[in-house]
Amino acid sequence: MAVQAIWSGTISFSLVAIPVQLVKAAEPGRVSFRMLHSKDYSPLVRRMFCPEEDKMVPPDEIIRGYEIAPDKYILITDEELESVSPERSRTIEIVEFIDMKEVDSIYYDHPYYLVPSKGGEKSYRLLVEVMRRTNKAGLAKFVLGEREYLVAVKSTEGALALITLHYSEEILPDEDISPKEGKIEAEEKSSIKKNIKKMITDFNPEKYADGRRKKIMDLLKKKAKEKAPVEAPEVEKKEGEGPADLIAALEESMRKVKKNR
Amino acid sequence: MTRKVVEIAGRRLSLSNLEKDLYPSYGFTKAHILEYYRRIAKFILPHLKDRALTLKRYPEGVEKDFFFEKRCPSHHPSWAKTAEVRRDNGERMTVCLVNDLETLIWVENLASLELHVPLARASSPETPDSMVFDLDPGDQANVLNCARVALILRDLLSNLRLTSYAKTSGKKGLHLYVPLNRKETTFENTKKFSKAVAGIMQKNYPDLVTARMPKEYRKAKVFINWSQNDSSKTMICVYSLRAREKPTVSFPLEWKELKDLARQDDPEKLQVMHSEAVSRAEKQGDLFREVLVKKQKLPHL
Numbered sequence: 001m002a003v004q005a006i007w008s009g010t011i012s013f014s015l016v017a018i019p020v021q022l023v024k025a026a027e028p029g030r031v032s033f034r035m036l037h038s039k040d041y042s043p044l045v046r047r048m049f050c051p052e053e054d055k056m057v058p059p060d061e062i063i064r065g066y067e068i069a070p071d072k073y074i075l076i077t078d079e080e081l082e083s084v085s086p087e088r089s090r091t092i093e094i095v096e097f098i099d100m101k102e103v104d105s106i107y108y109d110h111p112y113y114l115v116p117s118k119g120g121e122k123s124y125r126l127l128v129e130v131m132r133r134t135n136k137a138g139l140a141k142f143v144l145g146e147r148e149y150l151v152a153v154k155s156t157e158g159a160l161a162l163i164t165l166h167y168s169e170e171i172l173p174d175e176d177i178s179p180k181e182g183k184i185e186a187e188e189k190s191s192i193k194k195n196i197k198k199m200i201t202d203f204n205p206e207k208y209a210d211g212r213r214k215k216i217m218d219l220l221k222k223k224a225k226e227k228a229p230v231e232a233p234e235v236e237k238k239e240g241e242g243p244a245d246l247i248a249a250l251e252e253s254m255r256k257v258k259k260n261r
Numbered sequence: 262m263t264r265k266v267v268e269i270a271g272r273r274l275s276l277s278n279l280e281k282d283l284y285p286s287y288g289f290t291k292a293h294i295l296e297y298y299r300r301i302a303k304f305i306l307p308h309l310k311d312r313a314l315t316l317k318r319y320p321e322g323v324e325k326d327f328f329f330e331k332r333c334p335s336h337h338p339s340w341a342k343t344a345e346v347r348r349d350n351g352e353r354m355t356v357c358l359v360n361d362l363e364t365l366i367w368v369e370n371l372a373s374l375e376l377h378v379p380l381a382r383a384s385s386p387e388t389p390d391s392m393v394f395d396l397d398p399g400d401q402a403n404v405l406n407c408a409r410v411a412l413i414l415r416d417l418l419s420n421l422r423l424t425s426y427a428k429t430s431g432k433k434g435l436h437l438y439v440p441l442n443r444k445e446t447t448f449e450n451t452k453k454f455s456k457a458v459a460g461i462m463q464k465n466y467p468d469l470v471t472a473r474m475p476k477e478y479r480k481a482k483v484f485i486n487w488s489q490n491d492s493s494k495t496m497i498c499v500y501s502l503r504a505r506e507k508p509t510v511s512f513p514l515e516w517k518e519l520k521d522l523a524r525q526d527d528p529e530k531l532q533v534m535h536s537e538a539v540s541r542a543e544k545q546g547d548l549f550r551e552v553l554v555k556k557q558k559l560p561h562l
Binding site for chain 2: 058247250251252256258
């Protein structure tokens with residue numbers, strides 16, 4: 001299966017530049033459901049609602065505010081946001097090499113693969129091999145979507161993986177988590193050590209699966225066999241459709257027109 | 262070929278074949294056409310101004326072949342204003358801007374009986390100054406059906422605080438204009454809005470209206486052509502002559518008049534001829550003036 005590239009460019013350090021594409025390395029296994037109207041199975045849409053006026057708010061009346069205190073906001077426009085957004089990266093420029101062991105896994109955000117583009121295969125293989133041998137990872141700044149990420153590029157099973165890392169300011173402090181009080185007896189320590197030792201094995205991720213996801217999927221399969229799916233009412237002639245607020249306003253206006261005729 | 266040299270605003274123009282009858286079954290020569298446009302000039306010029314003109318030329322008259330010309334003919338007089346526009350395929354093209362009487366007369370001397378212009382000005386080709394509903398009757402429907410649809414549309418839009426203006430197409434249909442005149446408006450806006458309106462109309466008046474282009478859907482119905490709201494499309498300019506058997510005009514009508522005419526069962530009463538057009542315009546002024554200046558915002562987009 002060809003994986004959809006989400007970015008393409010080059011990865012470089014010093015004088016090496018390798019054309020690559022970025023693809024996802026993991027897909028969150030969440031089962032997602034559509035919300036339907038129980039009466040006729042129409043798929044529902046989210047709309048913005050103003051509790052003050054007790055009505056839906058059309059998109060052109062919606063703006064952004066940053067809450068600095070309860071009910072106090074700093075307004076910010078799309079243009080202002082755009083003006084501070086970084087430009088799309090064309091290269092992943094490795095600025096430092098580090099020992100991957102030094103990176104606490106708490107910092108790991110999302111995993112991706114880097115796939116060599118045409119003409120880059122040889123230098124790609126070389127980089128994978130050198131990184132594997134030295135057990136080093138490259139650090140780079142990289143803009144994906146509208147955000148600038150700190151990323152680690154490391155070798156994994158003959159390929160390059162790119163892992164977006166959390167910035168240190170995003171990591172929540174753990175001072176309050178580890179209890180300060182209480183002495184630990186040597187005996188207790190060794191007993192725990194022994195127990196851990198007994199349970200040591202190789203990391204075999206295939207052994208584990210998302211149990212709830214599997215159960216839901218099995219349930220869905222069973223239900224699909226037992227009973228035909230419900231159908232949403234046919235929305236005829238998509239060509240007459242439009243933004244929900246506009247359609248609602250036109251329907252309302254049409255009611256008045258018909259009443260006065 | 263006979264020629265006559267005239268001077269307009271200090272500019273010399275050589276007019277050709279003035280005696281040629283371009284509406285032969287009615288009897289209307291090129292001299293008549295030039296005279297019509299000279300008299301209607303003060304009303305039509307504001308609506309042509311700064312818009313890329315598409316010429317529709319009938320060199321052998323309305324009963325013979327015509328051709329569209331989007332490019333300004335290369336032999337145009339040096340004083341005729343032109344603009345550079347980009348076509349859909351990215352190609353650049355020089356177009357005529359009819360901003361004064363002398364250019365209008367020059368263009369008419371080319372037998373461009375019909376004057377078609379985009380909904381945007383040449384300097385801002387992606388900004389429509391109005392949204393249009395082109396009401397086109399299918400077989401077994403006529404301009405009276407269009408009038409009914411136009412009156413419903415007017416009320417429908419007026420509830421959304423949008424004022425609209427109607428003109429005859431000069432052929433079988435009616436055109437309804439919603440002035441916008443805001444630089445923020447895009448064709449995407451007008452298209453989305455007009456399409457939604459056409460959809461609602463079709464849904465509520467299925468026997469009267471269709472929002473679908475294919476001919477089989479249009480039988481005995483009025484096709485609300487919303488797709489004219491596009492930078493690549495043009496509309497017949499208000500006050501332009503039409504190339505029918507008779508020299509009819511695309512002419513603005515007051516809503517009250519349209520309402521009265523819709524009640525009488527005579528589609529011909531909804532046609533405005535050249536001479537009537539001149540006398541009515543002189544008497545009542547430009548009923549389409551607001552289309553050029555009134556600022557309105559399309560809500561709920």
